[in-house]
Amino acid sequence: MDNENNILEVRNLQVNFKTYAGDVKAIRNVSFDLRKGETLAIVGESGSGKSVTTRTIMGLNASNADIASGSIMYKGQDLLKKSEKEMEGIRGQDIAEIFQDPMTSLDPTMKIGRQIAEPLMVHKGMKKDKAWAQALEMMKLVGITDAESRINDYPHQFSGGMRQRIVIAIALINYPEVLIADEPTTALDVTIQAQILNLMKELQDKISTSIIFITHDLGVVAGMADRVAVMYAGKIVEYGTVDEIFYNPKHPYTWGLLSSMPTLDSSGDELPSIPGTPPDLLDPPTGDAFAARNAYALKIDTEQEPPFFKVSDTHYAATWLLHPDAPKVTPPAQIVERQEKYAKMQQALAQAQQTTGPVEEEEEQQ
């Protein structure tokens, strides 16, 4: 591992899907870290490769997937080199996943108690009585009321929000080191969504798990994430802390995503939108894949792929606009507002540090 604070390191991952029409290049050289205890959000449109990335980590890709290169290091071991048998020991034990649709990710013919207890019996060889007792505890932890009697119910007897709580209970029963949540609240109503998100935050503190959170809802990201990675056409185009991505975004695609979401106080006739549709990954364009939809595209964007430019120690963006020779552009109005807010926040932070700075020095001398 490059850094001991990382629980997971993905390096140069490339995944192709073999189809009759040719190879779909779904993941094109993706690298990222997951730090211990953090929530990393991966955002992007459908087809940008968010779910394929996490399915590759879980070893759950479709049979026509071809992992062309890369490594996924977990506790010093490369998950891509593991056999299916070995992955079975890791899935649901070290790395667990919460899926989007609580309707289809539960077995309709199995009592929920058994579904929650199953990972304990499979991975820890626990006896049924003991496993069910722990399942009951977990049901209480995720807020299923009247757990003693409901443990014998079937999934159809629960509402959507309660079902998602059951899915979370199953994923967390073995206290996994890494939890992958793939659009866990997209199918839920806003009030239920708020409950589930609060529950996830609470449980993350209790069992100190690291979360990869996949979603296209930037509002959810703002509330959940410590860091954010923005994906487009099989690549990460920008990553940084949640404040850096929301208040100081640098990639035009991130600008587009942030401005095309109306906030509760936006009004006016025209909502800024990103024109066109994402490129076909059977034959990805040369250069920057976003160039065709990008109002800020430079000539070089169609010729050469932009490398990551450093914005801060934690913030990188792959756009030629950050090159020292690039022309200065003015981002959309909404983004300028966000950047102004960021500048004020930084100022306030610097002032706070100035006033506390000398005190720390004194302590060091002592």
Add this chain to the structure above:
Amino acid sequence: MDYENAEKILEVKHLKQYFNVGKSDEVHAVDDISFDIYKGETFGLVGESGSGKTTTGRAIIHLYEPTSGEILFDGKNVDSFTSKQEKRDFRQEMQMIFQDPYASLNPRMKVKDIVAEGIDINNLAKDDDDRTKQVEDLLETVGLNKDHSSRYPHEFSGGQRQRIGIARALAVKPKFVIADEPISALDVSIQAQVVNLMKKLQREQGLTYLFIAHDLSMVKYISDRIGVMHYGQMLEIADSDEIYAHPLHDYTKSLLSAVPVPDPEFERARQEIAYDGGQENDGKERHLVEIAPRHWVRAADDEIDMYTQRAHEASLIQD
């Protein structure tokens, strides 16, 4: 919207829509709701799943026989249309855009035949050339290419399919369009495209929309007025800016407090307001009361003072 001189295009009066009537699993999906929609406005209908918003939309376009109550469209009772011609005229004036762009287009029909189906049924084209021209114009209006007309739905992306659905609805030159979650299945960047298109068409053709959705920020953006539904009842109706800035009903407050906002600072400070659904089940008779000008809240007689007080505090009422 200028509501002083606005004309009503749709009046819903005490609409009740029950299912499985008389059986043990009788459902009161819509239970005595009343509201009006004015010509040229966008009326947003929001609520959680099971609130009855989709049922309301379907009852308005007469896909259901209402259990009781009246729906007046242009002053005429929708239920009174008996002859084939009357029903056909009604369906021409009122159209629907559906949620799922994958399920709502026949996969075996070419785009031009999907779009022209309404034109054919209503004999709106003089001849084949006219039909082709109308279809091509429609496709262009919704931002598609006339070359697309001989393709099949599976050749299009979700956003493009939704544009086809919009072109089909517009083909018969309707006055009133019900859009039931038209953007929920689309990506964020594509949602903005479709919403902009709908707004543009409204300006150009003077359409009236009933926009049903659960995405509250998008509903506010597109709507002039908004109605909030919960358990088959309409709890609050007001101008969209006002209902978001100054919700009066506890449920509306709770619903709005749960909307995630793409602003980390705001999210860190978020306070959710819980709502106890039991407070409506105390047996008191409630109906919509105009608490502030054009701001209606469902209230019992002894609650009116409380809501009036709230409206005063929010300066919705001038003394």
